[in-house]
Amino acid sequence: MTKASSLILRRMRVPLLVLIATYSISILGFVLVPGVDENGQRWNMTFFDAVYFVSYMATTIGFGELPQPFSAAQRMWTTISIYLSVVGWVYAIGAILSLVQNNLLKRALEEGRFIRNVKRLNESFFIICGYGETARLLVHSLNTRGFRTVVIESNRERLDDLSMSDIPNSVPSLAADASDSEVLIEAGLYHSMCKGVVALTDSDEVNLKIAISCRLLKKSVDVICRAESLDTEANMRSFSTDYIINPFESFASRLAMALHSPGSYLIYQWLTGVPGTRLMEPATPPRGLWLLCGYGRFGKAVHRFLTFEGLKTRIIESDHELTSPPEGSIKGRGTEAVTLRNAGISDAVGIVAGTDNDTNNLSIIYTAKEQNKDLFTVARQNHGSNKKLFQNTSVDIVMQRSDIIAHEILSVILAPLLASFLQQVKSHGNLWSCELASRLIAIVGETTPDTWGVAIDEKQTPALAAALAEGEQVSVGVLNKNHFDREKRLKSMVLMIAREDREHEDGIRLISLPDEDQPLQAGDQILFCSREGVRNEIAWVLNNRNALHYVQTGEQVSEGWLWRMFSGGSRHATDA
């Protein structure tokens, strides 16, 4: 029995008992109370008559006195019965109405609907715990990429925001505490399509609890957690959490990447964005003295990464006692011209406004630009709602925390291949990335590309797997040909091939940006990147033997037996 129906039955017990009592008392009364017929004879109602009479009397239908006119005693009993039954009905109906409005019942119904919706999911999905700015981006991006999401959030108002948003698929959501393992199970932890759990709540403790519960309940599921303190991070690691994302660390490392290798940074942003949105513009930060406003958790991480990059930095921080910045740091908020001048703004090439206050960050950028027009500016944006303000301040790079965490998580869960590809991007350096970036732009235009991975096997790519099994040579270039007209190239490219290789140290060889004539092998994993919608075109070549044959050779295969009879052979060439 579900919670909701059990609750309804329990609440209906008293009203139903009251109804049964009023009915049975009235019926018994009519059987016992004597009547007098026209001959002056005493008569008694049978049970049949009494049930009939009470049925229409109690529901106020009132057919009159049946089977014959009543005696005074019977009329008296009728009066009493009317009041009894009317009160009984009013009470019962009132109870039903208040039950419908009952919050407990509403929640029980909601929960029941949530569980049903989760059970019905037949596509891969992720459980997202906590629905803040990061989660909103993540849910949106995952849904547009063909994954489903289930959201657990304890704050109802945030869920209202979810139900108002224009996400293509419905997102089952529940207002509950995700640290409760029961809730995680209801959200589909044991579901066969559940690919992973992403813990993004504001509290480290809750995230840790989620990580532990998932590990203990289901070993095979991916767990991605957000941790703000290094302590929690270490604790999560001990529970073999798959990915731990520290917002400050990943934020600073992205910033460092943007500074030393803008090309790689661009590719990171492009490949993990929401498909269909506009690509961000490339920007190249200069090398030299950088001013760093704010030395909190974020500032410290940025400082560490920038120093590692070999950049000279000078810190501006108002509270030296609390944050203890290195020697030579300037005291002040950075919003005043004096402080900036003291810090040597005229010699600086760039400034990072990294305080946890958006207004201060905007003010720092504005003041700094007045002092030094050529300054390269990087601003930290804390709240999504301030997006427009930052856009209008002409900041070179705006870094939004929730945005970066979402990208980081996406790169991990979208395709395991993508994460290793991005690792390659990092190691190849800026020049390689810039080249790749220009190639990408040529293919995908100005919107975020769709990135996905596919493995060559009988299940995912039946046609290709069969062709390879028969000894046919298929090269990478073939996959990008249009199956309607092989002379035309699809707006897509193969980013990487992962191939099993015993001799290689990890057992897997990664071929990034393979040449057109690179031959494919069974068991290869291919990472594609394409314009939105092109994925279906490529799927034709991968799944349909005739389409594959056409793009390989240019020969059209006759599909039906009848057509083959007419054309006089099994194949005929249509290629001009």
Add this chain to the structure above:
Amino acid sequence: MNLEKVVFAFFIVLAMTVNFGFFVGEMNDPLHHNVYELYMAIVVNLIATILKFGDRTHIGAVLLATSLVADLHLIAAAVAWGIGLYMLDMGNDVLGIVVSLSGGALLANITSVVLLVVETMSLRK
């Protein structure tokens, strides 16, 4: 002592005893089967059924099922009595059907009481 438990057990046992009182006696002898007793059996059984509503345990579900079976039998008995008496003019011959139906209800009620006793015993341990 819990008043709720007293009321609960009272109605379940009463449902069985009243049912038994109607059932016992010569099959076709109207003197042995009182119509008021059948009426009481139906009312008490309905009350017992509703008292069993909303229990999510397994034994609660089985208890509810036995009660529903008893209700079904007794209401069928009452309907059969009405049809036999007023529509088919069977006279006292209809009593055989009515009494045997109430016998079925009695079995269900006995199961119900046995389950109640079993549950109480397991609570003691």
